[in-house]
Structures are given as structure tokens and as C-alpha cells.
Amino acid sequence: MAEEISLTHSNKEPNPDAHGLEAVQETMDKFLAAASVNAVYSEPIQNGDTLIIPAAEILSGIGFGMGSGSGPTESDGSQTGGGSGGGGGGRILSRPVAIIIADSTHVRIEPVVDVTKIALAAFTAAGFIFGMLMRMSNPKKVLLKGQEE
Amino acid sequence: MSVFQVNSQAGKPIFSGGIKITPISQAVRLQLPGAPFAFSWNRPVAVVVQTEKSAEQVLPVHDLTRTVQIAIAGLTLFSVALLLILKRT
Numbered sequence: 001m002a003e004e005i006s007l008t009h010s011n012k013e014p015n016p017d018a019h020g021l022e023a024v025q026e027t028m029d030k031f032l033a034a035a036s037v038n039a040v041y042s043e044p045i046q047n048g049d050t051l052i053i054p055a056a057e058i059l060s061g062i063g064f065g066m067g068s069g070s071g072p073t074e075s076d077g078s079q080t081g082g083g084s085g086g087g088g089g090g091r092i093l094s095r096p097v098a099i100i101i102a103d104s105t106h107v108r109i110e111p112v113v114d115v116t117k118i119a120l121a122a123f124t125a126a127g128f129i130f131g132m133l134m135r136m137s138n139p140k141k142v143l144l145k146g147q148e149e
Numbered sequence: 150m151s152v153f154q155v156n157s158q159a160g161k162p163i164f165s166g167g168i169k170i171t172p173i174s175q176a177v178r179l180q181l182p183g184a185p186f187a188f189s190w191n192r193p194v195a196v197v198v199q200t201e202k203s204a205e206q207v208l209p210v211h212d213l214t215r216t217v218q219i220a221i222a223g224l225t226l227f228s229v230a231l232l233l234i235l236k237r238t
Contacts, residue, residue, distance in 0.1 A: 028187045040174040040191050044163050051165040055193035063186035098210045104166030107198045111213035121218045125225040132229055136236055
């Protein structure tokens, strides 16, 4: 019984999609494993008696896609042409969060402030509030414009 | 395997003089079964400091940039809500 199963299996053509999915799963597992604690805390830097450990947050995403197709079926039932393809991509974003400073007596954590990100958030917020104020201060104009349209 | 995973990991201890520093990070992973995509977010959470004389001490790692961003977003929403309430009254 076991031999029959084995023979049947060996006669089958290998399924490229199944093999592709396995490869995709393996790649995704490796990708996610890469963003471990060792990536968050980088190698310590020794400067005299002081030890500096940079810490960062890591965002990562990965995606794949694949497909296959065949040509039109002939009158005798055979199919002409065909093919398959696939692709994928991923991205890793890293941002420093803090620096751990240790000397022979004590340890302290200094935060890293990204002024650009904060300024962008503040400008966006200010723009949003300004827009709301403008809209609220001229309700008639908005209504008239709406009626004209 | 679950779709959404949150787990904390302790890294390899680092020694500085008589101090032992153990970094801890938190990982959030999103991976739908069978879906060809995955997302991961790793961030530092704390460091465990242990000296020869004193007991274990946990120092949290705060993300100041993220805190300020959330505060600005919250303040904006609060301001807009307040403006809408004032307009109605």
C-alpha cells in the first residue's frame, strides 16, 4: 500500500505553486526573525569607562504575490502556452528611541527626540485646526457655495 | 500559530564594570495564516540593571517622540471637539 502511494506521488508533476508558497513562508519567517532583540539594541560602544547602547524601534513589513495562467484551449482539448510568475518586496524602518549610558557605578537612559517628526505633527495639527476655524467662521459662504453647486 | 502575537524578549546580558545590563524588547507580529504578507514592530521596553551590591532594578525606556506625537494628536482632537461644542451652544 505504501509503495503504491509512493509511486503515485512520484508520477505526479511537482506543484510549482506549493513549492513557491513554502519558499514564501520560509522567507517571511526569516524576515520576522531578523527583527529580534539584537536588532533593537545595537552593539555596545565602549568609550573609556562609559558604555553606550543605542536602542531603536524597528518596523518591518513584507509581502509576496504570485500567479499562473494558461493560453486558450484548442479544439482537441490541449492548452496552448501558459506560465507563472511572482514577486515580492519588503521594507524595514528603524528609528532611534533612546541611548543607554552605563558607567562603573550607575546606568541612565537618555531619550532621543526627533524634532522633525514633532514639528511635522505640530504643523499638521495647526493646519487642521486653522481649517476648522475658517470653515466655522464662514458658514454662510460654505452654505451658499453648496446651494450654487 | 496565532495571527497576532505580542511577546517580550530578553537579550544577551551586557557587563559594564560590576553592572549587569539585560535589554528587554517587545515584538508585535501580524501574520495571517496563508496570507502572503507579514508585519512586525519591535521596540525597546526596558533594561534590567543588576549591581553586585543592590537588587535588580528595571529602568523603562520611554519613547519621547511618540509620546509627544500622541499628545499633539489628542490635543488637536480635543480642540476640534471643543470648537464644535462652542459653535452649537
